[in-house]
Amino acid sequence: MLGKYQHNVDAKGRMFVPAKFRAELGESFVAAAVMDHCICLYSLDEWNERMAKLSDQPMTKEVRKLSRYLASHACDVDIDAQGRINLKKELLEYASIEKEALVIGAGTRAEIWNPSLYEQAMEEMDDDEIETALAVALF
Secondary structure, eight states, X not given: OOOEEEEEBOTTSEEEOOHHHHHHHOSEEEEEEEETTEEEEEEHHHXXXXXXXXXXXXOOHHHHHHHHHHHHTEEEEEOOTTSEEEOOHHHHHHTTXXXXXXXXXXXXXXXXXXXXXXXXXXXXXXXXXXXXXXXXXXX
């Protein structure tokens, strides 16, 4: 998933999901508070694949704790007729989202950010760090 879109969250926790992302995520998908204080959106296939990889690990105490954490900080979401999802209060609180939200593509997932926290996170990476990370990850 690619791109960056600004949207509002209404008083009921509903927000619009860009059509490009809806096409990739499907009508039902997973919203999870699992990293970087943003809400991650995974297609059901992507979420199940990640959880299966975790289940394939030896059942150490750390793996069990991580499995519990991931499952308890995630929920199924459905797209309504207006292209919106309803986000749980705990997810919005985790990401410090009140009214404005930034929806970004992050490869195999989408992420929903508090816009100021996203900008702060991006400012923490300088050009050299990005180039080094790209070289390690892709080349």
